[in-house]
Structures are given as structure tokens and as C-alpha cells.
Amino acid sequence: MKSFRNLLIIIMLFLWRSNVTAQTNYLLNNGYNVTIHGGSNLHDWDETAGKVSGTSNISWNSNGSFNITAMKIEVDAHSIKSSEGGTMNNKTYKALKTDDHPAITFTLTSPLQSIKVSPAGENVMASGDLSIAGVTHQITIHAKVTASPGGNVDIDGSQPIKMSDYNIDPPTALFGVLKVSDDITIHFKIEFKK
């Protein structure tokens, strides 16, 4: 009876070991593209983040799927450059309060489990904390995750947000007549590598 119980434990451990491998730390690859798209009553504008860093913990399952158990992405707010040039950069830094809050961060709070590997990518909903200008909100990002078996993991998506939710006053000019829209969309295309 005792040997049967030991055998059962060994079988269970084997099954568990064969299903989940150890977590691996992944780092954000340099080929990222993080942009912010917004509007105004003059025209639309875009800004690009020049410096983005990130880490994630990824484990691969025996069936080829994988889990993202942790992820943190950090955008250097001072590296954000506007398509409108230096004038708008200064407005952006002032709005984002970059002197006090130099980083915009997203931290995954719920692990993403059993993401399938497919050439077309897998749509996921990633819940996490987004911190901008010192204000943090729990958000759910819709993203597409693409990976090669055991290899790099690409995440691609966009997230609409309201500046006012993060206590950011949309920049104005011309005595309030020229207004930047409260709604912006953050587009991201990032890759994690071992």
C-alpha cells in the first residue's frame, strides 16, 4: 500500500514536471515601437517613445503553449518625442510631470496562462497597473501575442486612455482656443527575448 502511494506521488510529480518547465526571465528586445496617437482641434499628432525597457517571466508548457507570469514595461517619459517637434515635447513633459514622475510603467497583475503558439498570434486580455504621471489605474489591455516555440515572444496591441483619468490636463494654447483632445491611444509592438 505504501509503495503504491509512493508510485502515485512519483507519477504525479512526473506529470506536473512534464507539463510545466521552469520560468525563464525574458528581456525586452530593442526593436520595440511604442507610440502615442492623439488629436486636437487643429490636427492629429503622434509621439514616439525613444527608450523602453522591460522584463517578463515566461514558462513553456509541454503542449507547446506558454504562460506569462510576470511582466513589467517601463517607458522613459523624457524620451517621448512628438511629430510636431520640440515645442510639443516640452508641453508633453510638462503634462506628464516628468520631473517628478520620469517613467510610465505597466505591470502585469494577472498571469496569462496557456497562450497557444500560432503564426497568426493569440489574442489575450492582460490585466495590469498602468502608472502615468504618478497616478496608477488597473486596466485591461487587448493584445496579440505571437511566439515561436521556446523562442521570442512578441506582443502587439493598443490601449485607449483618457488623460484626465491620470490627472493630466490636456495641453491648450491660444488662450484655450487650441485644445488637445483628452482621448489618446497608446500603440505598442514589443518583443521579449531570453
Added chain:
Amino acid sequence: MKKIIIPGLVAGLVILILSVLGLYLTIWLLPGVAMQYFDPAFNDQASRAMLYYIHPFIIAMALSWFWNRVKGILTGSFLSRGIEFGLIYVLVATLPTMWLLYSAITVSLEMTVTWFVFGLLQGIIAGLVFERMNP
């Protein structure tokens, strides 16, 4: 006194409408110039924006007093007296001020020209109002 204040208030109201219209016209017709107003050199505090909307009355009151002093030397029709008054104002006050601003602070020539044209229109419109109300 009444001959100065009432035309001054009316001219102030007309210039206020012109000022607000001018802001929207800048966005529609000169988007490149409008973008320059995002420069940190320009104040974006809502509380101080109100000062801009009060400025037409400051100018109009000063011009109304000035009109009352010089109207005797301005001759001709309604249009010519109003336009001449506007030109006097722009040559005496606006042109030297714009010259100084352009030489002293980082503003584009096109932006300075818009301010000059705006000053010219303010002077002419005020002159026409005064000519009608305090000939």
C-alpha cells in the same frame, strides 16, 4: 466723459469679437502659426487667459480718449477718417512694439506679422466706431 466711455465700450465689444474670431482664423488659416502658441514662452494658464479677453476694452478705451483728442485734425469721409486713425495708431504704437518684440524674443516673423495685422484691424475698426459715435 460720456463721449469717450460709451464709444470705447462699443469699440471694445467689436474688437473682442474680432479677437475671438482672430484666434479661430489663426487655427483654420495658419495652422503652423497656431502650433507655435504651444511654445512654453506662451502662458497656458486659464486664469490669465481672461486677461486676453479683457484687453480689447483696455485698447478701446485708450483709443477712444485718443480719438477725442485728435478727431479735429482728421478730415474726409467716414471711411477715410476711420482708416487714417487706424494707420496712426498702428504706426505710432503697433509697429515699434512689434519691431521690439521680434528683436527681443524668440517669435517667428509670420507670428509677428499676424500681430501687426491684428493691431491694424483693431485700430481701423475702433476708428470707424468712433467716427460714427463721436464724430
